[in-house]
Amino acid sequence: MTAAAAELRVEGVTVRFAGLTALDEVSFTVAPGSIHALIGPNGAGKSTCFNVLSGVYRATGGSVRYDGRELTGLPPHRIAGLGIARTFQNIVLTAGTVADNLMLGRHGLTTAGFTSTALRLPKAVREQRRHRQRAYEIADFLGIAAHFDQPVGPLSYGDRKRVEIARALCMEPRLLLLDEPVAGMNPTERLAMAATVAAVRAELGISILIVEHDMGMVMRLADAVTVLDFGRRIADGTPESVQRDPEVIAAYLGRQEESA
Numbered sequence: 136m137t138a139a140a141a142e143l144r145v146e147g148v149t150v151r152f153a154g155l156t157a158l159d160e161v162s163f164t165v166a167p168g169s170i171h172a173l174i175g176p177n178g179a180g181k182s183t184c185f186n187v188l189s190g191v192y193r194a195t196g197g198s199v200r201y202d203g204r205e206l207t208g209l210p211p212h213r214i215a216g217l218g219i220a221r222t223f224q225n226i227v228l229t230a231g232t233v234a235d236n237l238m239l240g241r242h243g244l245t246t247a248g249f250t251s252t253a254l255r256l257p258k259a260v261r262e263q264r265r266h267r268q269r270a271y272e273i274a275d276f277l278g279i280a281a282h283f284d285q286p287v288g289p290l291s292y293g294d295r296k297r298v299e300i301a302r303a304l305c306m307e308p309r310l311l312l313l314d315e316p317v318a319g320m321n322p323t324e325r326l327a328m329a330a331t332v333a334a335v336r337a338e339l340g341i342s343i344l345i346v347e348h349d350m351g352m353v354m355r356l357a358d359a360v361t362v363l364d365f366g367r368r369i370a371d372g373t374p375e376s377v378q379r380d381p382e383v384i385a386a387y388l389g390r391q392e393e394s395a
């Protein structure tokens with residue numbers, strides 16, 4: 136059984152790339168069991184923040200703690216091992232079937248070694264069967280069970296995005312980091328994905344930190360919203376309060392004018 140969701144506390148995180156401050160002392164807390172959105176105009180630092188949380192980038196300063204454990208400096212697989220799984224802005228799947236991709240998500244939970252698996256020793260076979268069963272349940276939860284033994288390549292964009300989320304859930308995380316889960320989807324797929332995200336929290340009890348440009352989705356789903364602009368946190372609160380915040384409105388309007 137997965138351990139209960141815990142608090143993610145981001146404190147004063149700074150990331151500098153050769154002269155550019157991508158994150159400037161950013162702080163926010165993702166409450167256990169909540170859906171928390173991280174939003175902001177293009178280049179605000181959202182992906183950089185995800186990369187710090189998942190161990191891809193090392194922060195220049197500040198701290199990230201999950202369930203009281205310091206994450207900064209840990210490699211991605213150790214962070215995943217603590218129960219934090221992520222998806223990417225662009226779908227990253229390996230060739231093979233849906234099942235193959237989901238079993239990769241189970242890898243960190245497998246106790247049988249490579250040799251006993253390769254020799255198909257009974258214990259390893261039983262373990263593989265159990266993991267496959269759980270992967271199937273998760274595929275079913277995501278609505279992609281019908282494709283379980285099919286190659287991922289020909290699947291629709293929406294279904295491939297679901298495979299990616301299912302693979303992250305196969306790690307049995309306590310916190311799921313979703314990077315733009317509805318980007319590139321049509322309105323029907325977006326609504327279905329919003330319902331899925333809500334179900335992940337409601338039925339699996341997993342906390343979710345979501346980066347998303349679709350404001351309708353953010354406002355409908357999120358309990359709390361943190362807004363970044365040019366690497367700084369400019370607002371943090373309920374969707375309603377953030378939506379009314381003059382600095383947030385100015386940040387979004389300003390960027391629209393720039394790109395007009």
Ligand SMILES: Nc1ncnc2c1ncn2[C@@H]1O[C@H](COP(=O)(O)OP(=O)(O)OP(=O)(O)O)[C@@H](O)[C@H]1O
Nearest residue numbers: 152155156157175176177178179180181182183184
């Ligand atoms: N590896 C890197 N090296 C140098 N600069 C980077 C790197 N990654 C991001 N940046 C810069 O850091 C800033 C923040 O980028 P980031 O991708 O985190 O923003 P974002 O909010 O995710 O944007 P978008 O909504 O467009 O995905 C940008 O100015 C970007 O060019």
